Amino acid sequence: MSNDKGKKNLVFIDALTDALGRSEGLSVEEITDELWEEGIDVEATLQRLLVKREEISRAAKRERLEEAKKERLRMEAERPGFLKRISGWTKEQILATIKELAASLDEAVSVSFRDLESKSREDLVALLEDLELAKQRESYDKKENG
Protein backbone atom coordinates (compact mmCIF):
# COMPACT_ATOMS: atom_id res chain seq x y z
CA MET A 1 0.00 0.00 0.00
CA SER A 2 2.73 2.36 -0.96
CA ASN A 3 0.70 4.31 -3.49
CA ASP A 4 -1.32 7.48 -3.07
CA LYS A 5 -4.59 5.58 -3.40
CA GLY A 6 -3.74 3.47 -0.37
CA LYS A 7 -2.89 6.54 1.69
CA LYS A 8 -6.07 8.25 0.56
CA ASN A 9 -8.11 5.22 1.57
CA LEU A 10 -6.47 5.21 4.99
CA VAL A 11 -7.45 8.84 5.52
CA PHE A 12 -10.94 7.97 4.27
CA ILE A 13 -11.49 5.08 6.67
CA ASP A 14 -9.97 7.05 9.52
CA ALA A 15 -12.39 9.92 8.89
CA LEU A 16 -15.29 7.51 8.45
CA THR A 17 -14.77 5.74 11.78
CA ASP A 18 -14.12 9.07 13.47
CA ALA A 19 -17.36 10.56 12.08
CA LEU A 20 -19.45 7.49 12.91
CA GLY A 21 -18.13 7.51 16.46
CA ARG A 22 -18.91 11.16 17.20
CA SER A 23 -21.98 12.06 19.22
CA GLU A 24 -22.20 15.82 18.81
CA GLY A 25 -25.70 17.07 19.54
CA LEU A 26 -26.97 13.67 20.68
CA SER A 27 -28.33 12.96 24.15
CA VAL A 28 -26.97 10.11 26.27
CA GLU A 29 -30.27 8.28 25.62
CA GLU A 30 -29.88 8.62 21.86
CA ILE A 31 -26.30 7.40 22.01
CA THR A 32 -27.38 4.49 24.20
CA ASP A 33 -30.04 3.58 21.62
CA GLU A 34 -27.43 3.63 18.87
CA LEU A 35 -25.20 1.31 20.86
CA TRP A 36 -28.12 -1.09 21.39
CA GLU A 37 -28.78 -0.97 17.63
CA GLU A 38 -25.18 -2.02 17.13
CA GLY A 39 -25.89 -5.07 19.25
CA ILE A 40 -23.96 -3.85 22.29
CA ASP A 41 -25.26 -4.76 25.73
CA VAL A 42 -24.86 -1.23 27.05
CA GLU A 43 -25.77 -1.91 30.67
CA ALA A 44 -23.40 -4.84 31.10
CA THR A 45 -20.58 -3.07 29.28
CA LEU A 46 -21.09 0.11 31.26
CA GLN A 47 -20.98 -1.80 34.54
CA ARG A 48 -17.67 -3.41 33.55
CA LEU A 49 -16.25 -0.03 32.54
CA LEU A 50 -17.38 1.57 35.79
CA VAL A 51 -15.80 -1.19 37.85
CA LYS A 52 -12.60 -0.85 35.87
CA ARG A 53 -12.66 2.93 36.30
CA GLU A 54 -12.82 2.44 40.06
CA GLU A 55 -9.84 0.09 39.88
CA ILE A 56 -7.88 2.55 37.76
CA SER A 57 -8.70 5.34 40.19
CA ARG A 58 -7.61 3.28 43.19
CA ALA A 59 -4.43 2.12 41.43
CA ALA A 60 -3.60 5.70 40.46
CA LYS A 61 -4.13 6.79 44.06
CA ARG A 62 -1.87 4.01 45.34
CA GLU A 63 0.72 4.94 42.75
CA ARG A 64 0.52 8.56 43.78
CA LEU A 65 0.87 7.68 47.45
CA GLU A 66 3.96 5.66 46.61
CA GLU A 67 5.35 8.57 44.63
CA ALA A 68 4.43 10.93 47.43
CA LYS A 69 6.24 8.72 49.89
CA LYS A 70 9.38 8.83 47.78
CA GLU A 71 9.04 12.55 47.32
CA ARG A 72 8.41 12.99 51.04
CA LEU A 73 11.66 11.25 51.81
CA ARG A 74 13.42 13.40 49.25
CA MET A 75 11.82 16.55 50.61
CA GLU A 76 12.73 15.62 54.13
CA ALA A 77 16.31 15.23 53.01
CA GLU A 78 16.25 18.57 51.18
CA ARG A 79 14.03 20.56 53.50
CA PRO A 80 14.00 18.94 56.88
CA GLY A 81 11.20 20.29 58.96
CA PHE A 82 8.46 20.90 56.35
CA LEU A 83 6.63 17.66 56.98
CA LYS A 84 7.30 17.89 60.68
CA ARG A 85 5.86 21.41 60.62
CA ILE A 86 2.64 20.45 58.85
CA SER A 87 2.16 17.30 60.86
CA GLY A 88 0.72 19.37 63.71
CA TRP A 89 -1.40 21.64 61.51
CA THR A 90 -5.16 21.83 61.66
CA LYS A 91 -7.24 21.10 58.57
CA GLU A 92 -7.95 24.84 58.25
CA GLN A 93 -4.25 25.68 58.26
CA ILE A 94 -3.62 23.07 55.58
CA LEU A 95 -6.51 24.39 53.46
CA ALA A 96 -5.29 27.97 53.74
CA THR A 97 -1.76 26.97 52.73
CA ILE A 98 -3.07 24.94 49.78
CA LYS A 99 -4.93 28.01 48.49
CA GLU A 100 -1.93 30.21 49.07
CA LEU A 101 0.47 27.86 47.30
CA ALA A 102 -1.90 27.25 44.37
CA ALA A 103 -2.23 31.00 43.84
CA SER A 104 1.53 31.53 43.99
CA LEU A 105 2.42 29.04 41.28
CA ASP A 106 3.27 30.38 37.81
CA GLU A 107 1.71 27.34 36.19
CA ALA A 108 -2.07 27.22 36.49
CA VAL A 109 -3.17 24.37 38.71
CA SER A 110 -6.59 22.85 38.69
CA VAL A 111 -7.68 22.54 42.28
CA SER A 112 -11.37 22.18 42.87
CA PHE A 113 -11.55 24.28 46.01
CA ARG A 114 -15.23 23.77 46.58
CA ASP A 115 -14.72 20.12 47.39
CA LEU A 116 -11.56 20.42 49.43
CA GLU A 117 -13.47 20.80 52.68
CA SER A 118 -14.94 17.35 52.29
CA LYS A 119 -11.53 15.74 51.80
CA SER A 120 -9.80 13.78 54.50
CA ARG A 121 -6.81 15.31 56.22
CA GLU A 122 -4.60 12.66 54.59
CA ASP A 123 -5.80 13.70 51.13
CA LEU A 124 -5.24 17.35 51.93
CA VAL A 125 -1.71 16.70 53.17
CA ALA A 126 -1.02 14.77 49.95
CA LEU A 127 -2.31 17.68 47.88
CA LEU A 128 -0.27 20.15 49.89
CA GLU A 129 2.81 18.04 49.26
CA ASP A 130 2.06 18.03 45.52
CA LEU A 131 1.79 21.79 45.49
CA GLU A 132 4.90 22.22 47.59
CA LEU A 133 6.73 19.97 45.15
CA ALA A 134 5.40 21.96 42.20
CA LYS A 135 6.67 25.11 43.91
CA GLN A 136 10.06 23.52 44.46
CA ARG A 137 10.18 22.42 40.82
CA GLU A 138 9.35 25.93 39.66
CA SER A 139 12.12 27.37 41.80
CA TYR A 140 14.50 24.72 40.56
CA ASP A 141 13.52 25.32 36.90
CA LYS A 142 13.93 29.08 37.30
CA LYS A 143 17.35 28.59 38.82
CA GLU A 144 18.31 26.18 36.01
CA ASN A 145 17.08 28.55 33.29
CA GLY A 146 18.82 31.51 34.84
Next chain:
Amino acid sequence: MNEGGNEEGASQVNKEERYDPTIREELGQADWESVLIPVLKYAHSRAKKFHWLGFSVEPEEMVNEAVSRAYGSGTGGTYRNWNREKYPRLEDFLISIIASMTSHQAEHAERFKMEPLTREDGTQKDLEDMISPAATGSHYPITPEEEILLAEGLESISSKLYDIAEGDEDMGSIVVCLEDGISRPREIAKATGLDKKVVNNKLRTLRRKLKEFRPVLR
Protein backbone atom coordinates in the same frame (compact mmCIF):
# COMPACT_ATOMS: atom_id res chain seq x y z
CA MET B 1 -5.52 14.34 7.95
CA ASN B 2 -8.86 14.01 9.63
CA GLU B 3 -9.79 15.71 12.83
CA GLY B 4 -9.19 12.59 14.81
CA GLY B 5 -5.73 12.74 13.38
CA ASN B 6 -5.42 16.40 14.15
CA GLU B 7 -6.03 15.62 17.76
CA GLU B 8 -3.07 13.35 17.80
CA GLY B 9 -0.60 16.18 17.95
CA ALA B 10 -2.42 17.69 20.88
CA SER B 11 -2.54 14.40 22.68
CA GLN B 12 1.02 13.30 22.40
CA VAL B 13 2.76 13.25 25.72
CA ASN B 14 5.11 16.12 26.11
CA LYS B 15 7.95 14.54 27.98
CA GLU B 16 8.86 17.84 29.59
CA GLU B 17 5.34 18.33 30.88
CA ARG B 18 4.55 16.50 34.08
CA TYR B 19 1.24 14.87 34.84
CA ASP B 20 -0.94 17.23 36.82
CA PRO B 21 -2.17 15.10 39.76
CA THR B 22 -4.93 17.57 40.61
CA ILE B 23 -6.75 16.35 37.49
CA ARG B 24 -7.64 13.25 39.49
CA GLU B 25 -9.69 15.39 41.82
CA GLU B 26 -11.94 16.42 38.93
CA LEU B 27 -12.01 12.93 37.45
CA GLY B 28 -13.23 11.65 40.79
CA GLN B 29 -16.21 13.98 40.67
CA ALA B 30 -17.30 13.19 37.09
CA ASP B 31 -20.60 11.57 36.25
CA TRP B 32 -18.91 8.55 34.74
CA GLU B 33 -22.08 6.80 33.62
CA SER B 34 -22.93 9.56 31.19
CA VAL B 35 -19.28 10.23 30.31
CA LEU B 36 -18.51 6.66 29.32
CA ILE B 37 -21.46 6.14 26.95
CA PRO B 38 -20.23 8.44 24.13
CA VAL B 39 -16.66 7.28 24.71
CA LEU B 40 -17.77 3.68 24.32
CA LYS B 41 -19.58 4.54 21.10
CA TYR B 42 -16.45 6.21 19.74
CA ALA B 43 -14.25 3.25 20.71
CA HIS B 44 -16.64 0.84 18.98
CA SER B 45 -16.52 2.91 15.84
CA ARG B 46 -12.74 3.11 15.84
CA ALA B 47 -12.48 -0.63 16.51
CA LYS B 48 -14.39 -1.21 13.26
CA LYS B 49 -11.49 0.19 11.32
CA PHE B 50 -9.30 -2.62 12.59
CA HIS B 51 -12.06 -5.15 12.19
CA TRP B 52 -12.61 -4.20 8.54
CA LEU B 53 -8.92 -4.60 7.91
CA GLY B 54 -8.88 -8.05 9.44
CA PHE B 55 -7.54 -7.24 12.88
CA SER B 56 -9.05 -7.16 16.30
CA VAL B 57 -9.07 -4.43 18.91
CA GLU B 58 -11.34 -4.59 21.92
CA PRO B 59 -13.30 -1.31 22.31
CA GLU B 60 -13.56 -1.68 26.09
CA GLU B 61 -9.79 -1.95 26.30
CA MET B 62 -9.49 1.30 24.38
CA VAL B 63 -11.84 3.03 26.80
CA ASN B 64 -9.96 1.65 29.80
CA GLU B 65 -6.64 2.74 28.36
CA ALA B 66 -7.99 6.25 27.74
CA VAL B 67 -9.26 6.42 31.34
CA SER B 68 -5.90 5.14 32.62
CA ARG B 69 -4.04 7.82 30.68
CA ALA B 70 -6.35 10.47 32.02
CA TYR B 71 -5.55 9.24 35.53
CA GLY B 72 -1.85 9.45 34.74
CA SER B 73 -1.26 5.72 34.67
CA GLY B 74 -1.56 4.51 31.09
CA THR B 75 0.28 1.55 29.62
CA GLY B 76 4.02 2.08 29.69
CA GLY B 77 3.70 5.14 31.92
CA THR B 78 1.78 7.15 29.32
CA TYR B 79 -0.48 9.93 30.48
CA ARG B 80 -2.50 12.87 29.23
CA ASN B 81 -3.06 16.17 30.95
CA TRP B 82 -6.65 17.29 30.53
CA ASN B 83 -6.76 20.63 28.78
CA ARG B 84 -10.14 21.92 29.97
CA GLU B 85 -10.07 24.87 27.60
CA LYS B 86 -9.74 22.63 24.58
CA TYR B 87 -11.96 19.87 25.94
CA PRO B 88 -14.42 21.30 28.47
CA ARG B 89 -16.27 17.97 28.52
CA LEU B 90 -14.47 14.96 29.95
CA GLU B 91 -15.98 12.67 27.31
CA ASP B 92 -14.42 14.76 24.54
CA PHE B 93 -11.06 14.58 26.26
CA LEU B 94 -11.26 10.77 26.52
CA ILE B 95 -12.41 10.53 22.90
CA SER B 96 -9.42 12.63 21.87
CA ILE B 97 -7.15 10.11 23.59
CA ILE B 98 -8.72 7.23 21.67
CA ALA B 99 -8.59 9.23 18.45
CA SER B 100 -4.92 9.77 19.09
CA MET B 101 -4.19 6.11 19.81
CA THR B 102 -6.07 4.84 16.79
CA SER B 103 -5.11 7.54 14.31
CA HIS B 104 -1.53 6.79 15.12
CA GLN B 105 -2.11 3.26 13.98
CA ALA B 106 -3.69 4.43 10.76
CA GLU B 107 -0.74 6.62 10.02
CA HIS B 108 1.65 3.80 10.66
CA ALA B 109 -0.35 0.99 9.12
CA GLU B 110 1.66 1.34 5.95
CA ARG B 111 4.84 0.58 7.75
CA PHE B 112 3.87 -1.44 10.77
CA LYS B 113 2.20 -4.75 11.09
CA MET B 114 -1.02 -4.89 13.07
CA GLU B 115 -1.22 -7.86 15.36
CA PRO B 116 -3.94 -9.53 17.39
CA LEU B 117 -4.25 -8.44 20.99
CA THR B 118 -3.48 -11.87 22.35
CA ARG B 119 -0.15 -13.62 22.41
CA GLU B 120 0.34 -17.20 21.22
CA ASP B 121 -0.15 -18.46 24.77
CA GLY B 122 -3.52 -16.72 24.93
CA THR B 123 -2.46 -13.97 27.34
CA GLN B 124 -3.42 -10.42 26.60
CA LYS B 125 -0.93 -8.06 25.03
CA ASP B 126 -0.65 -4.49 26.13
CA LEU B 127 -2.92 -2.33 24.04
CA GLU B 128 0.03 -0.07 23.32
CA ASP B 129 1.81 -2.97 21.63
CA MET B 130 -1.11 -3.37 19.32
CA ILE B 131 -2.19 0.09 18.38
CA SER B 132 0.85 2.20 18.83
CA PRO B 133 3.92 0.23 17.84
CA ALA B 134 5.94 3.33 17.13
CA ALA B 135 5.55 4.45 20.71
CA THR B 136 7.00 1.24 22.03
CA GLY B 137 9.66 0.75 19.41
CA SER B 138 8.18 -2.61 18.42
CA HIS B 139 8.12 -2.09 14.69
CA TYR B 140 7.09 -4.90 12.41
CA PRO B 141 7.49 -4.44 8.67
CA ILE B 142 4.44 -5.85 6.91
CA THR B 143 4.94 -8.44 4.23
CA PRO B 144 4.06 -7.73 0.56
CA GLU B 145 1.12 -10.17 0.87
CA GLU B 146 -0.24 -8.38 3.92
CA GLU B 147 0.27 -5.08 2.15
CA ILE B 148 -1.92 -6.26 -0.74
CA LEU B 149 -4.65 -7.53 1.61
CA LEU B 150 -4.65 -4.26 3.53
CA ALA B 151 -4.89 -2.23 0.32
CA GLU B 152 -7.74 -4.41 -0.93
CA GLY B 153 -9.59 -4.06 2.35
CA LEU B 154 -9.31 -0.30 2.23
CA GLU B 155 -10.38 -0.21 -1.42
CA SER B 156 -13.38 -2.38 -0.61
CA ILE B 157 -14.55 -0.03 2.16
CA SER B 158 -14.11 2.98 -0.07
CA SER B 159 -16.18 1.34 -2.84
CA LYS B 160 -18.91 0.39 -0.39
CA LEU B 161 -19.29 3.99 0.72
CA TYR B 162 -19.72 5.19 -2.85
CA ASP B 163 -22.29 2.44 -3.43
CA ILE B 164 -24.25 3.64 -0.39
CA ALA B 165 -24.09 7.24 -1.61
CA GLU B 166 -25.35 6.33 -5.10
CA GLY B 167 -28.47 8.38 -5.85
CA ASP B 168 -28.32 10.26 -2.55
CA GLU B 169 -26.82 13.69 -3.10
CA ASP B 170 -26.55 14.60 0.59
CA MET B 171 -24.89 11.31 1.41
CA GLY B 172 -22.57 11.84 -1.56
CA SER B 173 -21.50 15.23 -0.16
CA ILE B 174 -20.79 13.63 3.20
CA VAL B 175 -18.73 10.87 1.63
CA VAL B 176 -16.69 13.47 -0.25
CA CYS B 177 -16.03 15.22 3.08
CA LEU B 178 -14.87 11.94 4.62
CA GLU B 179 -12.61 11.35 1.66
CA ASP B 180 -11.06 14.74 2.36
CA GLY B 181 -10.57 13.77 5.97
CA ILE B 182 -13.35 15.97 7.34
CA SER B 183 -15.01 13.91 10.06
CA ARG B 184 -16.66 16.10 12.71
CA PRO B 185 -20.42 16.46 12.11
CA ARG B 186 -20.30 20.22 12.59
CA GLU B 187 -17.40 20.53 10.14
CA ILE B 188 -19.23 18.33 7.64
CA ALA B 189 -22.32 20.52 8.05
CA LYS B 190 -20.21 23.60 7.44
CA ALA B 191 -18.48 22.13 4.40
CA THR B 192 -21.64 20.78 2.79
CA GLY B 193 -24.14 23.43 3.84
CA LEU B 194 -26.34 20.68 5.27
CA ASP B 195 -28.11 21.06 8.59
CA LYS B 196 -26.25 19.35 11.44
CA LYS B 197 -29.32 17.23 12.15
CA VAL B 198 -29.33 16.02 8.55
CA VAL B 199 -25.63 15.20 8.85
CA ASN B 200 -26.24 13.23 12.05
CA ASN B 201 -29.15 11.36 10.44
CA LYS B 202 -27.08 10.51 7.38
CA LEU B 203 -24.22 9.31 9.55
CA ARG B 204 -26.69 7.15 11.45
CA THR B 205 -27.89 5.69 8.14
CA LEU B 206 -24.29 5.08 7.15
CA ARG B 207 -23.64 3.33 10.43
CA ARG B 208 -26.63 1.05 9.92
CA LYS B 209 -25.67 0.21 6.36
CA LEU B 210 -22.12 -0.60 7.39
CA LYS B 211 -23.18 -2.68 10.38
CA GLU B 212 -22.83 -6.01 8.65
CA PHE B 213 -20.19 -4.91 6.20
CA ARG B 214 -17.19 -7.14 5.60
CA PRO B 215 -14.54 -6.07 3.11
CA VAL B 216 -14.37 -8.23 -0.02
CA LEU B 217 -10.86 -9.46 -0.61
CA ARG B 218 -10.18 -10.81 -4.06
